[in-house]
Amino acid sequence: MKNILVPTDFSNNAYNALFYITQLLKDTHCTFHILNCYDGRTKVLTKKGGEPNEKELPYALRVDSKEGLVKTKHRIVLDTGYEKHSFESISKKGDLIKTVEKLIKDLQIDLVVMGNKGITGAKDIFLGSNTTKVIHAGLACPVLTVPKEIDFKIPKNLALVTDYKNCISAEQMATIIEIAGISEATIRVMHINEKERLDKFETSNMNTLTKYLEEIDHSFHWMPKFSSKTEAIQLFLEELEIDMLIMFHSEHSLMEKIFGEPVIKKITFDIELPFLVINLPK
Structure with missing residues (x-):
């Protein structure tokens, strides 16, 4: 596996999925493509703490996405630091499934890795809505979902x-x-x-x-x-x-x-x- 796509909504669950796959592949040369997809329904706050108006929203969403990716990349590099790993950030406006499908083709993705519940995930469901959609999309590569609460251990x-x-x-x-x-x-x-x-x-x-x-x-x-x-x-x-x-x-x-x-x-x-x-x- 050389190219891993990791969609994120910046939740702890999404980060745990990213951390898990870096641990699993710690001795493998690979690139992790960290993706954040956003649209008009994505929740975002202005620097003043309020919700942006209609005119401010596109800019606020774009900035929030890029800043979140910078923080995520910085955090995973500090937490892991494996020499064989490299990280790329991708901020995209639009539908998650269509974006993932295109990136799989364009970047020759070998594996998609996601948290099994998103930022609003309920505790009483097995898979979150976005994760379920990705699985049922019939993507051209495997999908690995990772639970939030697990500590990494080598799967024996x-x-x-x-x-x-x-x-x-x-x-x-x-x-x-x-x-x-x-x-x-x-x-x-x-x-x-x-x-x-x-x-x-x-x-x-x-x-x-x-x-x-x-x-x-x-x-x-x-x-x-x-x-x-x-x-x-x-x-x-x-x-x-x-x-x-x-x-x-x-x-x-x-x-x-x-x-x-x-x-x-x-x-x-x-x-x-x-x-x-x-x-x-x-």
């Missing part, structure tokens, strides 16, 4: 949750393999046992995944079917002391099914773990 146990219904390419596995290699981690592949046996297509996909993991310490696990998939995943994460959750995302993926479960079933899906989403082509 990675949970890859799959239903084997998608044929995964080596390119789509690359980020997972790289993180596992950097961390000298074990990948725990989890499958929810919804039927007695896999069909031919699912078996082929499992065999392909096995080949990708040949040089990585790994294990395969079959979880019994619960009334809620989130309940099964939650139990697995706790029992195996997982440090990072990984899922594939596409229109009809297991992850989409989980997001589509009734609120009463997924209310406990409050995972305080880094969550890596690998987007699959539509």
Whole structure:
């Protein structure tokens, strides 16, 4: 991974995501592109403490964005100081998703990293609205979300949750393999046992995944079917002391099914773990 995009709203949660990824990649040569997107709905105060009027707003938003980026860059350099890292600041007016999509293409971004809740994030939701939008946008690169309250520790146990219904390419596995290699981690592949046996297509996909993991310490696990998939995943994460959750995302993926479960079933899906989403082509 050479180019990392880290959107920020200058919240503690956003900064924690930036700090986490710098720690994870501390021995890797890479550039962190710190992005702040703003529009007319972004809250900003004048130097006098009041809200700017309509004429002052565009200028105030631009200044607030650039000043926030300067402070963030200064803070992360002081907090880390790794010689292999460089930081670039990007201030953009406009829609977050469209901006992220364009930057992924223009800067050849390898990974997008975000806090899992923004500056107004409620405590009772798993992912904040902006983070959810970014994940569901089906970006051309993986997305890593990081909880606010966690202290960094090297992820030694990675949970890859799959239903084997998608044929995964080596390119789509690359980020997972790289993180596992950097961390000298074990990948725990989890499958929810919804039927007695896999069909031919699912078996082929499992065999392909096995080949990708040949040089990585790994294990395969079959979880019994619960009334809620989130309940099964939650139990697995706790029992195996997982440090990072990984899922594939596409229109009809297991992850989409989980997001589509009734609120009463997924209310406990409050995972305080880094969550890596690998987007699959539509």
